[in-house]
Amino acid sequence: MSDLLNRRRNHGRRFGISIKAVINHKIVLRGYRQQDWQERMSELTIFFAGDPHGAFDPMIEAVLEHRPDALVILGDLDLERPLDEVLASILGITQVYWIPGNHDGDRDEWHDHLFGAGLADRNLHGRVVQIGNTLRIAGLGGVFRRKVWYPRENADTRGWPTKKEWLHAMGKGNRWRGGLPRKHRVSIFPEDFEVLRRNRADILVTHEAPTCHPHGFIAIDELARSLGARWVVHGHHHTDYEAEIVPDIRVLGVGLTGVTTLDGRRIRPGMPSTRSAKRYADAHVRRGRV
Ligand SMILES: [Fe+2]
Numbered sequence: 001m002s003d004l005l006n007r008r009r010n011h012g013r014r015f016g017i018s019i020k021a022v023i024n025h026k027i028v029l030r031g032y033r034q035q036d037w038q039e040r041m042s043e044l045t046i047f048f049a050g051d052p053h054g055a056f057d058p059m060i061e062a063v064l065e066h067r068p069d070a071l072v073i074l075g076d077l078d079l080e081r082p083l084d085e086v087l088a089s090i091l092g093i094t095q096v097y098w099i100p101g102n103h104d105g106d107r108d109e110w111h112d113h114l115f116g117a118g119l120a121d122r123n124l125h126g127r128v129v130q131i132g133n134t135l136r137i138a139g140l141g142g143v144f145r146r147k148v149w150y151p152r153e154n155a156d157t158r159g160w161p162t163k164k165e166w167l168h169a170m171g172k173g174n175r176w177r178g179g180l181p182r183k184h185r186v187s188i189f190p191e192d193f194e195v196l197r198r199n200r201a202d203i204l205v206t207h208e209a210p211t212c213h214p215h216g217f218i219a220i221d222e223l224a225r226s227l228g229a230r231w232v233v234h235g236h237h238h239t240d241y242e243a244e245i246v247p248d249i250r251v252l253g254v255g256l257t258g259v260t261t262l263d264g265r266r267i268r269p270g271m272p273s274t275r276s277a278k279r280y281a282d283a284h285v286r287r288g289r290v
């Protein structure tokens with residue numbers, strides 16, 4: 001062991017550096033990156049909205065009150081009207097982005113009001129978008145499904161690597177509007193993941209959770225690491241929580257209809273159940289607010 005240490009010391013001396021200097025350099029570099037990242041974060045306020053399931057007033061009220069630079073919706077919108085109509089009152093105030101959730105493929109109208117609405121180009125799934133001068137957000141919407149891809153820690157099952165391959169093998173009777181079944185328009189394919197992992201981003205937003213959640217997936221951890229992301233923000237599980245997956249990657253779960261910021265401020269705490277969110281939405285409809 002001491003031989004190895006001496007060899008390393010001699011190797012360092014040959015290049016005019018010591019082990020201590022290398023360690024100090026790494027600490028300084030890490031400190032610099034942390035500071036650089038925090039400065040980039042502080043230039044913007046971004047709100048992350050947990051699954052609305054049809055109840056949009058909590059996020060609308062939060063935006064009207066605080067006027068953030070951007071709002072990112074984390075899937076399962078369950079839209080009864082087109083998204084640009086539902087959010088019309090805040091479109092001049094903030095930049096709206098979204099990823100789809102599993103339920104956004106449950107009904108024709110929910111699908112069309114999201115993917116065919118005026119804000120269709122704000123879909124972050126499978127791409128990285130720069131917000132402000134330097135901050136980069138990557139999106140992975142939808143869910144893992146056994147028929148397509150199910151990457152658990154001990155069993156990474158891949159049914160179809162690409163949409164094209166599956167479509168080619170699929171009978172015409174199983175297609176929806178000539179393409180993938182509607183349900184699988186919001187399934188995660190390995191090809192979506194591969195495209196993303198070649199990028200760099202500061203924040204990864206997902207519908208599925210990473211492994212810090214009991215129902216999380218190792219693939220989300222891996223994607224965050226590949227992207228060099230410092231944050232993972234996700235919906236789907238209807239729980240407000242904070243965790244870490246590896247040192248320096250912080251995770252924020254955002255609850256049902258909840259609105260939160262990257263520094264963990266719960267602008268609107270998540271609701272306890274979809275029933276309470278529905279009641280909230282219905283009460284606002286009755287009062288003519290939606
Ligand atoms: Fe979901």
